[in-house]
Amino acid sequence: xxxxxxxxxxxxxxxxxxxxxxxxxxxxxxxxxxxxxxxxxxxxxxxxxxxxxxxxxxxxxxxxxxxxxxxxxxxxxxxxxxxxxxxxxxxxxxxxxxxxxxxxxxxxxxxxxxxxxxxxxxxxxxxxxxxxxxxxxxxxxxxxxxxxxxxxxxxxxxxxxxxxxxxxxxxxxxxxxxxxxxxxxxxxxxxxxxxxxxxxxxxxxxxxxxxxxxxxxxxxxxxxxxxxxxxxxxxxxxxxxxxxxxxxxxxxxxxxxxxxxxxxxxxxxxxxxxxxxxxxxxxxxxxxxxxxxxxxxxxxxxxxxxxxxxxxxxxxxxxxxxxxxxxxxxxxxxxxxxxxxxxxxxxxxxxxxxxxxxxxxxxxxxxxxxx
Amino acid sequence: xxxxxxxxxxxxxxxxxxxxxxxxxxxxxxxxxxxxxxxxxxxxxxxxxxxxxxxxxxxxxxxxxxxxxxxxxxxxxxxxxxxxxxxxxxxxxxxxxxxxxxxxxxxxxxxxxxxxxxxxxxxxxxxxxxxxxxxxxxxxxxxxxxxxxxxxxxxxxxxxxxxxxxxxxxxxxxxxxxxxxxxxxxxxxxxxxxxxxxxxxxxxxxxxxxxxxxxxxxxxxxxxxxxxxxxxxxxxxxxxxxxxxxxxxxxxxxxxxxxxxxxxxxxxxxxxxxxxxxxxxxxxxxxxxxxxxxxxxxxxxxxxxxxxxxxxxxxxxxxxxxxxxxxxxxxxxxxxxxxxxxxxxxxxxxxxxxxxxxxxxxxxxxxxxxxxxxxxxxxxxxxxxxxxxxxxxxxxxxxxxxxxxxxxxxxxxxxxxxxxxxxxxxxxxxxxxxxxxxxxxxxxxxxxxxxxxxxxxxxxxxxxxxxxxxxxxxxxxxxxxxxxxxxxxxxxxxxxxxxxxxxxxxxxxxxxxxxxxxxxxxxxxxxxxxxxxxxxxxxxxxxxxxxxxxxxxxxxxxxxxxxxxxxxx
Numbered sequence: 001x002x003x004x005x006x007x008x009x010x011x012x013x014x015x016x017x018x019x020x021x022x023x024x025x026x027x028x029x030x031x032x033x034x035x036x037x038x039x040x041x042x043x044x045x046x047x048x049x050x051x052x053x054x055x056x057x058x059x060x061x062x063x064x065x066x067x068x069x070x071x072x073x074x075x076x077x078x079x080x081x082x083x084x085x086x087x088x089x090x091x092x093x094x095x096x097x098x099x100x101x102x103x104x105x106x107x108x109x110x111x112x113x114x115x116x117x118x119x120x121x122x123x124x125x126x127x128x129x130x131x132x133x134x135x136x137x138x139x140x141x142x143x144x145x146x147x148x149x150x151x152x153x154x155x156x157x158x159x160x161x162x163x164x165x166x167x168x169x170x171x172x173x174x175x176x177x178x179x180x181x182x183x184x185x186x187x188x189x190x191x192x193x194x195x196x197x198x199x200x201x202x203x204x205x206x207x208x209x210x211x212x213x214x215x216x217x218x219x220x221x222x223x224x225x226x227x228x229x230x231x232x233x234x235x236x237x238x239x240x241x242x243x244x245x246x247x248x249x250x251x252x253x254x255x256x257x258x259x260x261x262x263x264x265x266x267x268x269x270x271x272x273x274x275x276x277x278x279x280x281x282x283x284x285x286x287x288x289x290x291x292x293x294x295x296x297x298x299x300x301x302x303x304x305x306x307x308x309x310x311x312x313x314x315x316x317x318x319x320x321x322x323x324x325x326x327x328x329x330x331x332x333x334x335x336x337x338x339x340x341x342x343x344x345x346x347x348x349x350x351x352x353x354x355x356x357x358x359x360x361x362x363x364x365x366x367x368x369x370x371x
Numbered sequence: 372x373x374x375x376x377x378x379x380x381x382x383x384x385x386x387x388x389x390x391x392x393x394x395x396x397x398x399x400x401x402x403x404x405x406x407x408x409x410x411x412x413x414x415x416x417x418x419x420x421x422x423x424x425x426x427x428x429x430x431x432x433x434x435x436x437x438x439x440x441x442x443x444x445x446x447x448x449x450x451x452x453x454x455x456x457x458x459x460x461x462x463x464x465x466x467x468x469x470x471x472x473x474x475x476x477x478x479x480x481x482x483x484x485x486x487x488x489x490x491x492x493x494x495x496x497x498x499x500x501x502x503x504x505x506x507x508x509x510x511x512x513x514x515x516x517x518x519x520x521x522x523x524x525x526x527x528x529x530x531x532x533x534x535x536x537x538x539x540x541x542x543x544x545x546x547x548x549x550x551x552x553x554x555x556x557x558x559x560x561x562x563x564x565x566x567x568x569x570x571x572x573x574x575x576x577x578x579x580x581x582x583x584x585x586x587x588x589x590x591x592x593x594x595x596x597x598x599x600x601x602x603x604x605x606x607x608x609x610x611x612x613x614x615x616x617x618x619x620x621x622x623x624x625x626x627x628x629x630x631x632x633x634x635x636x637x638x639x640x641x642x643x644x645x646x647x648x649x650x651x652x653x654x655x656x657x658x659x660x661x662x663x664x665x666x667x668x669x670x671x672x673x674x675x676x677x678x679x680x681x682x683x684x685x686x687x688x689x690x691x692x693x694x695x696x697x698x699x700x701x702x703x704x705x706x707x708x709x710x711x712x713x714x715x716x717x718x719x720x721x722x723x724x725x726x727x728x729x730x731x732x733x734x735x736x737x738x739x740x741x742x743x744x745x746x747x748x749x750x751x752x753x754x755x756x757x758x759x760x761x762x763x764x765x766x767x768x769x770x771x772x773x774x775x776x777x778x779x780x781x782x783x784x785x786x787x788x789x790x791x792x793x794x795x796x797x798x799x800x801x802x803x804x805x806x807x808x809x810x811x812x813x814x815x816x817x818x819x820x821x822x823x824x825x826x827x828x829x830x831x832x833x834x835x836x837x838x839x840x841x842x843x844x845x846x847x848x849x850x851x852x853x854x855x856x857x858x859x860x861x862x863x864x865x866x867x868x869x870x871x872x873x874x875x876x877x878x879x880x881x882x883x884x885x886x887x888x889x890x891x892x893x894x895x896x897x898x899x900x901x902x903x904x905x906x907x908x909x910x911x912x913x914x915x916x917x918x919x920x921x922x923x924x925x926x927x928x929x930x931x932x933x934x935x936x937x938x939x940x
Contacts, residue, residue, distance in 0.1 A: 081740045157921055161928045166675040166739050170875040171921065177872045178917045181910040296872065300677075300747050307744060340755035347748020351741040352734055 016232050024225055031062075031221035036214035055213050059285045061325045062220040066278035068305040068317035069227045070271040075303065076311035077235050078267050079247030080164065084172035085275050086299035087179050088147035092276025093289040094183075095146050097196035098130060099139030100207070100284060104200045116198070117191040127189045136203055143280035144273050151272030155265045162260075164250070176299055183291040195290025196283070207284055220281045224318065227274055231314045234267070243267060301343075308350050310357025319358060430460055432495045438468060439475055439510045446512065447519040451553050454523040457560070462527050464494050468512060469520050476504035522547065526554060529561045529574070537565075541573040545580070552584050576601050583609060588621040595624055599631030607635055642783040647901045653790040655897025656797035657859070660852030661870050662877035662889050663804060664845035670821045670883035671841040674732065674742040678750035679874060680867025682846045685723055686716035686853020687862045688757060691766045694857075698769075706771040709854065716850040723753070724846025728839050736838075750867070757864040765863035774858060793855045800851055805886055807844075817841050821883070880920050882930020891931060896920075 016024070035050055035058070042049040067089050074080045101115045110119040114126070132138045158171060186192035199207050206212060234240050246253045246260045253260060283289045292298075301324070309320025324346070331339040354361055430453070437449035450468075453461040467473040467485040473494065474484045484500060484507065485492045491503040512520055528540035558578040565571050575597055582594025595613060598606055613619045613628035665679050676682075690712040697708035727749055735742045774792055777785040808814035816837050819827035828834045860866065873896070881892030896916055903912040927933065 075740075081743070154921075157925060161925045163924055163928055166669075166673075166743060167879055167924075169740065169743060170675065170872075170879050171924070174872050174876050174917050174920070178910075178914045181913055185910055296868070300744070303744055304748075307741070337755075337759070340751045344748040344751035344755070347751070348731055348745050351738075351745045351748075352731065355738075355741070 011233065011237075016229070020232075024229070028221065028225060031058075032218045036218055039214050039217075040210055052210070052213065055217050056285055057329060059213070059217040059220050060282060061322055062217075062224050063278045063282035063285070064302075064305065064325055065318040065321040066220070066224050066227050066281075067275050067302055068309065068321040069224070069231055069314055070274035070278070071302050071306045072309075072311060072314055072317040073231050073234070073267055073274075074271045075306055076313070076317070077240065077247060078243050078264055080264060080268065081166075081169045081303060082172045082268070082271070083169050083296065083299045083303070084176040085271070085302045087176045087294050088151060088272040088275035089279040089282070090179075090183075090289065090291070090293040091147045091150065092143040092279030093283040093293065094190055094196070094279075095133075095143035095276070096139050096280035097199075097283050097289045098133035098142070099136055100199040100202065101196050102130075102134040103202065103204075104198065107200050108198070115191070115196070117186075117194065118189075121186060129189065140280065143276050147272040147276035147279075148269050151269045152265065155268040156261075159261050159264045159268070173296055173299070176294055177296060180291055180294040180296070183294060191290070193290065195288060197288040197290075199284065199287055202284060207287070213285070216281065216285050220285070223277060223281060228314055228318065234270075235314070239263070239266075304343075304347055304350070306357075308346065308354070308357055310359030310361075313357070313359045316357050316359035323358070430456075430458075430464065430495050435464060435495045438464070438473065443513070443515045446516045450516070450519050450523050451551065454526055455553065455557055457527060457530060457557060460497055463497075465520065465523055465527065467494070468510060469517075469524055471509055471511070473510040474507035475510055476500075476507045519551075522551070522554075526557060526561075529565075529570075534567055534570070537567070537570050538573075541570050541577065544577050545573050552581055555581050555585070555590075572600075576606075580606070580609070583613060588624055591619075591621065591624050592627055595627045595631050599627075599634045601635060601638075607632065607639065610635060638781075639783060642781050643905065644902075645780070645784050647905050648898055649784075649786055650790070651898030651901035652794055652894065653859075653897070654901060655894035656794045657852065657855060658870075658873055658877050658893035658897055659797050659890060660793075660800060660855050661849060662874045662881075662893055663800070663886070664848035664852070665874050666845075666878050666881065666883055666886075666889045667804075667817070667848070668842050668845035669878055671817055672732075672736070672838055674735070674739050675746070675875065676732075676842075676845070677743055677747040677871065678727065678753060679746075679845075679849055680869070680871040681750045681753040682720045682723060682849035682867070683853040683856060683870060684757065684862075684864065684867035685753070686720050686850030687857040687866060688761065688766075688853070689716040689719045689850065690854045690857040691761075691768055691862055694768050706773060709771055709774070709858070712854050712857075713851065716854045717847045718850075720850025720853065721843040721847035724843045725839060727846070728842040732842065733835070733838065754864045754867075761864070763864060765861040765866075768857050768862055770858055789858050793859065796851075796855055800848065801886065801890065804848065808886070813837075813840065817844075876916070876920055878930075880923060880930055882927070882933040885932045888930055888932030 035055065038048050038050045039052075039055050044051075067085055071082070071085055074082055104115065106113060108116045108119075110116055112119045114123065118126075126133075133142065154172075154175060158168060163171060182188055183190050183195075184193055190196070201207050202212065235243070242253065242258060243263050246258070246263055250260055279289075279293075305320040305324050306317035307320070308323060309318065310316030324343075327342070328339065331342055350357070356363070434449050434452055437445050438453075440446055440449065450465065453465055464473065464485060467487075472486045474486055474491075476484050484504065485494045486503075486507075489503070491500045492498065493500050522544065525540045525543050528536050531537050531540070555578065558574055558581065561574050562571060562578070565574060579594040579597035579601075582590050583598070585591050585594065591613075595610070598610060610628050610632040614625050614632060616625065619625050619628065661679070661683055664682070665676060668674065668676050668679075690709070693712040693715050694708050697705050697711070701708075727746075731745055731749065732742060735745060770789060774789040775787075777787040778791065779785050806814075808817060816827070816832045817840075819830075819832050820834050820837050820841070824834055827837075856862075856866065856870075877889060877892045877896055880896065881888030881890075899919065900912045900916055903915050907915070923931065
């Protein structure tokens with residue numbers, strides 16, 4: 001292979017084919033240009049106006065889609081089913097939320113430089129882990145570093161002892177559960193049950209202004225596209241091939257002289273970081289972060305996004321995230337009592353009838369029609 | 372109850388408010404009701420009369436009249452003096468006072484009358500007064516007086532021939548923190564005549580509790596030494612006070628108090644540890660019941676059943692249905708509904724298990740991770756179905772009478788019956804499962820499939836049928852766990868979700884294929900959780916247990932009790 005000699009940027013851009021690039025360009029045009037323009041330029045009542053509700057909803061779902069892409073990297077390509085992605089997502093959200101809380105300034109209910117929940121607990125100063133979070137750059141760094149570090153340490157111990165399959169799924173879920181309990185406590189320093197909310201501004205700009213919404217929306221979309229491209233690049237590289245080999249026959253890869261620990265650990269940590277970034281983008285758009293993001297059910301749902309879209313396709317899980325979440329927001333309004341039935345059936349039927357997901361179904365149909 | 376509470380916290384305002392309330396509620400109808408109740412009350416209280424007591428009527432008239440004297444001090448003093456007499460006559464007067472049967476008659480209130488049934492007796496002389504005077508006013512003890520009166524009544528009960536009454540009275544005096552110093556002589560009298568060692572022990576303690584209030588250092592010293600024998604946490608505070616020079620002038624008493632305190636603290640620590648280990652065992656046996664089925668299904672089929680918690684929930688709801696059925700139809704056998712609930716829960720969970728296996732899970736063999744998602748989906752459907760059928764809220768299940776109450780092992784260690792029974796139940800289920808797996812042909816097949824599915828199939832084991840049976844068995848055991856859970860926690864559609872993580876941790880830690888793994892893991896997790904919980908709180912207990920499990924897995928990736936063998940993947 002000439003991989004080693006081709007410049008990185010060329011390799012990066014050859015990660016996907018021509019159709020792929022066209023699709024990406026269209027999606028970028030739509031979400032980075034068209035939607036923000038429609039949201040900002042048109043008024044309520046115009047045919048092209050896109051309301052705040054839809055901008056927020058789609059922006060939120062794009063953050064979920066980023067998480068689904070990360071899920072596909074570890075589950076679809078490394079065969080590691082993690083039930084803790086919601087934890088990394090929430091950690092990223094909390095890290096950026098700390099910045100948002102501090103930039104409320106003196107506008108809180110108690111007019112204190114401390115967040116309201118700390119005033120409520122009668123704390124006089126920020127705990128040590130809140131240090132420097134008034135810096136925007138540092139909190140972005142924290143949103144990447146905190147999930148990354150946790151994933152690295154946890155992954156190191158777990159992968160080293162070659163825990164895999166359902167065992168790994170269960171242990172990751174237990175970690176998630178432990179953190180859920182930890183963040184539920186008031187004296188952990190993250191607002192307990194209520195979490196962070198009531199944000200006012202980012203970098204001095206009003207967080208609820210249409211401009212800020214459009215910016216966050218475009219940023220989410222850009223991040224999603226970047227995650228997709230980066231994922232494509234990683235899985236088509238030599239590293240990605242070995243990763244897939246580990247997924248399919250770990251023993252054989254070991255006997256060939258590779259140590260699966262570092263391969264798995266890298267993609268696991270990267271996936272956690274991507275989730276963290278998604279969380280950091282998610283929080284300013286929905287305006288709240290609380291421990292319910294770490295609920296075990298949420299993390300399992302992430303797996304079903306990936307399964308519905310089609311594992312090992314990268315774009316599939318992103319589509320899956322859109323399908324599930326759009327139907328969720330429709331169902332919970334139209335037939336709230338049937339949503340759990342629908343979701344449950346989705347879990348059962350997709351795994352039973354659509355093992356390749358929607359992308360697999362599309363490929364099958366296309367193969368049949370060309371035959 | 373309120374009185375006891377008030378005696379501990381003499382809050383002036385609340386006290387006076389309650390007094391007013393009581394006066395308002397004091398009405399002619401109440402007198403009438405009391406009069407109707409009187410015959411059996413009289414019968415009940417004629418018992419404390421004890422032949423060995425000295426003196427008789429007449430009582431000191433001045434003392435008796437002080438019961439209606441001016442001010443609480445005079446009244447309480449009179450009560451104390453009468454108590455010290457401890458004669459049957461004094462008991463009669465005090466009982467009458469406590470039961471609102473002591474009346475004042477005569478124009479100037481010169482007569483104190485004890486009413487018994489429709490008869491009246493002169494309180495001082497004991498002679499019957501007939502006819503019963505028309506115009507009587509009750510001698511009304513206010514709350515402050517009542518506190519003293521209650522203690523007095525308890526002390527007088529110590530002379531009752533019935534051991535149970537004496538024991539209860541002794542405990543009550545101990546719980547209220549001893550009594551006034553004037554009662555010290557009466558305690559000596561009780562000790563001299565008491566033959567029961569348990570009561571004697573408590574009275575010695577009570578005497579010591581009274582003794583520490585004494586002004587005589589020698590009395591205090593011996594009292595403090597006696598207190599060291601106690602294991603009652605309430606005494607700790609008192610002893611701590613007595614090690615402080617500000618409260619205790621005599622240095623030898625202080626030294627003895629410190630010594631007693633150390634011995635007391637050690638006893639409390641032992642008591643607490645015993646309690647924690649016990650609650651740990653109880654939590655462990657619940658985990659065992661929940662995880663046993665999971666270990667079997669995981670062992671045989673290699674799939675994790677995320678709906679396992681919901682099978683627990685189905686077991687608990689089966690118990691709830693049986694509970695309601697018994698309450699509505701066989702109220703007289705209500706206490707035994709739980710016995711009927713056991714097979715009901717077993718069967719209903721097994722049926723759900725068979726349906727799950729036949730319709731969904733059997734199509735997913737070899738795709739363990741996807742089964743995890745599918746069973747999660749099933750769990751959502753089960754939760755929603757139960758919500759639709761029974762509502763979203765927690766259901767109320769009454770414990771049978773024989774499951775409530777507790778066994779006192781030490782004075783600060785009470786083991787509740789329901790937890791003890793659950794431990795016994797878990798052991799019974801464990802033994803049955805062990806017998807099934809190790810002494811029957813079916814068990815042999817199940818173990819064969821667990822160890823090597825292909826080989827078992829080759830020698831003629833019907834693996835598909837064994838899968839169904841094993842899954843049904845695992846589900847049924849979860850149903851049994853649900854019966855146990857219904858007795859100690861809330862029964863609601865989401866109850867199973869809280870147990871999923873714990874169950875899985877148990878299976879992961881214990882390894883599959885051997886029951887011993889599940890047993891050790893569940894008991895270990897239960898006891899460690901409860902021990903850590905005592906010091907650091909529930910959340911850190913979970914975190915620490917998780918950390919321990921991850922560390923254990925470093926050493927033993929397949930769990931503590933993995934099957935040894937050559938497996939390739």
